[in-house]
Amino acid sequence: MIDKFIEYIKVEKRYSPLTAQAYENDLYALCSFLNVEPCEFDPKNTTEDDIKAFLIHELDQGKSARSVNRYLSSFRSFWKYLLRVGYTDIDITARIISPKIEHQLPVFYKEEEMERATALESTDDDFVSVRDSLIIELLYQTGMRRAELLALKCNDVDYMLKQLKVLGKRDKERYIPVSDKLLQQVERYIEYRNALPRQENNGELLLSDKGKPLSKTTLYNIVHTRMSEVSTLKKQSPHVLRHTFATTMLDHGADINTIKTIMGHANLAATQIYTHTTFEQIRKEYKKAHPRAKK
DSSP states (O other), rough: OHHHHHHHHHTTSOOOOOHHHHHHHHHHHHHHHTTOOOOOOOOOGHHHHHHHHHHHHHHHHOOHHHHHHHHHHHHHHHHHHHTTTOOOOOOOOTTTTOOOOOOOOOOOOOOHHHHHOOOOTGGGOSSSHHHHHHHHHHHHHHOOOOHHHHHGGOOOOOOOOTEEEEEOOOGGGEEEEOOHHHHHHHHHHHHHHHHHOOOSSSSSSOTTTSSSSSOOOHHHHHHHHHHHHTOOOOOOOOOHHHHHHHHHHTTTTOOOHHHHHHHSSSHHHHHHHHHEEEEEEEHHHHHHOOOOTOO
């Protein structure tokens, strides 16, 4: 049944390949815990206690409440599917309570750190340097997700309308406005890209020096290396740059609905977490500056 469920969320629900793979991995992890092969897994032989035991096991192994909740979300979707197709009439996940998540404010880079990270762009004179600088700017100026950036194609860049066409979650398209300077960086990078001796891609914008589409691991390493040079944050990743985009926009007076649209959030609640980050900064400045707050 697992393979039919994965096919369902790919074709009918139009989930991205990465999301479908995550669901499959979660269900395979359950099978492994129950000591059964995925192809032989029969949901009718699984109980509520089995699911609870698996979740407790993952918590005991050091998994975060967020990760365990993701497992539970996958299982709930799977059993809803089973109900929908009439394979079962009992949802064994319905009464399971999700582990409580400690909400942490998103971390972000300071503006002066971003200035240092992009200070050497004008001196870049080889394919890798030009590409890596462009990656930092694209993430910082657009707030794109890592997967969205990797999927970006050359023809998704509209130089006339000064925008990028981005394919987000569940294949939803959105358009992100970009600056003239960023478009100039793209054009400069394209010159180096087109000069690569070999090309084995489908028009993806970001390539390795072998002419192949850039991998998510390579992209992560590029960001980690570049940002580690200017910041002492424990986490250095493309997602921190996404947080930085949103926080910077809010700090400079952008409307939260505009940020929501640019970032491709499904609802405003996902964007509002950044208002808390900004407010914490305001609180710190208030305590530091106001004479009454110091007492």
